[in-house]
Amino acid sequence: MHLNQQQILAADRKFRLNLINSLTGIKPANLIGTTSPEHGTNLAIFSSVVHLGATPPLYGFIMRPLDVMRNTYANIKETGVYTINHVPLDKAQSAHQTSGKYPEDISEFDECGFTESYIDGFTAPFVEESPIKLGLRFVDELSIKQNDTHLIIGEIEHVLCSDEYVDARGYVDFEQADIAGIGGLNRYYRLSLENEYPYVRLSK
Amino acid sequence: MHLNQQQILAADRKFRLNLINSLTGIKPANLIGTTSPEHGTNLAIFSSVVHLGATPPLYGFIMRPLDVMRNTYANIKETGVYTINHVPLDKAQSAHQTSGKYPEDISEFDECGFTESYIDGFTAPFVEESPIKLGLRFVDELSIKQNDTHLIIGEIEHVLCSDEYVDARGYVDFEQADIAGIGGLNRYYRLSLENEYPYVRLSK
Secondary structure (H helix, E strand, C coil), rough: CCCEHHHHHCHHHHHHHHHHHHHHHHHECCEEEEEEECCHHHHEEEECCCCEEEEEEEEEEEEECCCCCCCHHHHHHHHHHEEEEECEHHHHHHHHCCCCCCCCCCHHHHHCCCCCCEECEEEEEEECCCCEEEEEEEEEEEECCCCEEEEEEEEEEEEEHHHHHHCCCCCCCCHHHCCEEEECCEEEEECCCCCCCCCCCCCC | CCHHHHHHHHHHHHHHHHHHHHHCEEECCCCCCCEEECCCEEEEECCCCCCEEECCCCEEECCCCCCHHHHHHHHHHCCEEEEEEEHHHHHHHHHCCCCCCCCCCCCCHHCCCCEEEEEEEEEEEEEEECCCCEEEEEEEEEEECCCCCCEEEEEEEEEEHHHHHHCCCCCCCHHHHHHEEECCEEEEEEEEEEECCCCCCCCC
């Protein structure tokens, strides 16, 4: 199969959405938790979280301000904080369910069967059922003018993770933590550790 | 384990690098192919490709202009085009090897055992061994001032993929294509399709 851009743009809309959303490869399955003083907590699935740097620890994710995830955006802008929680494979269906367009005053925690948990001094809700939970503070947003999306940049303030998934080198075992990966918009993948290769040093 | 930002920043540098690189979750394994009229072809592994939109088909990836991947950046700016090629699981070790600091005139295609392939009217080299190959044209770059990285934005001009991995809906089967996922800086994961859930429609 060889499609050029003209053929991609002329294809059926749903086919194009699925194909282009799939062709980046495997994506992380993350639930982003936020809260609003007025409307309560919100939880939404994202697959666009990307590492920007370790010092300071910065992550980004892609947001369409006007789409279904607008509550997440509004809450982050209002409170300055959010959580990123990895989706356990056995909760993938519940996590996927957070992508529905719930009314503002309905919490996806309740609707989709997740439990809020909190730490002192941090207002955003973590997902109790998640084996890896991160607390972030909003830092900046960059506008991608070509399609009106935004790169939301945040700094990691808290890492909550069971010791058993992190080794002394800082490596995290996704297979043992049993977290999911996402393909396209609808598919959830199991992750099995296949190999580990050392940092590449070339001889002169 | 609960680490706050102070503890993350005070941790051993390599521990922090591994941990923060790992904690986004699973990442795609992509080889980016470029060429320079002066120095020939270049191939480098990236795990930060992210979907920005389907209409037009836009992808981004994160680049540190001054690091080992600087040839990729220079070549994209010079020629305007690049390829994104998915890493087959059985070539993960060779793909990882492209992260070494090779001299500018050495092609990672030759050094790491990959074969260049081309299509008419597009100058960037594809990876013959890759089951999913994309040809992109540079569109824009956004500067992330917090850590001097850049989001490189490109438009998909070509999709090259065997029919057997794409169904009539545009879904791509990563398990059948046997492509790899990356955890942190060093780990390669096998992807097994676990489940597929429909678009979430809520009743009124």
